[in-house]
Amino acid sequence: MGNQKKTGKQCLGIFVAFPIALICVIFALCSFAQKAESANEPDFRIGPDELISEYANNSLAADNKFKNKTVRLTGYVEDIGRNENIRQLYVQFDSGYTDARVVCFFDRSYENQLIKLSRTSRVTIQGVVVGMEIIYFNNMNMGLIQLINSQIIN
Numbered sequence: 404m405g406n407q408k409k410t411g412k413q414c415l416g417i418f419v420a421f422p423i424a425l426i427c428v429i430f431a432l433c434s435f436a437q438k439a440e441s442a443n444e445p446d447f448r449i450g451p452d453e454l455i456s457e458y459a460n461n462s463l464a465a466d467n468k469f470k471n472k473t474v475r476l477t478g479y480v481e482d483i484g485r486n487e488n489i490r491q492l493y494v495q496f497d498s499g500y501t502d503a504r505v506v507c508f509f510d511r512s513y514e515n516q517l518i519k520l521s522r523t524s525r526v527t528i529q530g531v532v533v534g535m536e537i538i539y540f541n542n543m544n545m546g547l548i549q550l551i552n553s554q555i556i557n
Contacts (some may be wrong), residue, residue: 455498474530476507476529480495482494486515491511492513493506503546504547529553534538
């Protein structure tokens with residue numbers, strides 16, 4: 404009989420301890436999932452035209468705000484291609500500006516995803532802003548705002 408009381412207490416302890424342990428595990432998993440999700444969250448969500456506008460208004464202030472930050476852009480594709488000089492693939496967003504573009508660079512592992520895009524596809528891309536480079540193109544200066552380590556979000 405002494406063993407039965409001990410077993411009953413042990414069972415009661417298990418019934419109390421198990422739900423508490425289960426709650427702790429669920430809480431830990433939820434916390435881990437939130438941290439992993441927030442690690443993928445961008446510093447900014449902005450449209451390509453808005454990003455260009457920030458750089459057009461004051462490139463120093465825009466660099467201070469966006470350079471080396473992760474941004475998520477949603478817009479329409481103007482061009483998709485490969486830059487052999489730097490051995491990377493790129494997507495260029497369409498914009499309302501004739502003298503500035505946002506170009507997102509991808510490593511070659513994204514080729515299959517980029518092949519599925521076409522001009523005028525609506526896409527969301529996340530990448531790290533490098534800054535704006537001024538190039539001479541078609542007899543005019545053009546600002547290229549460049550993102551690296553880009554990935555397609557949808």
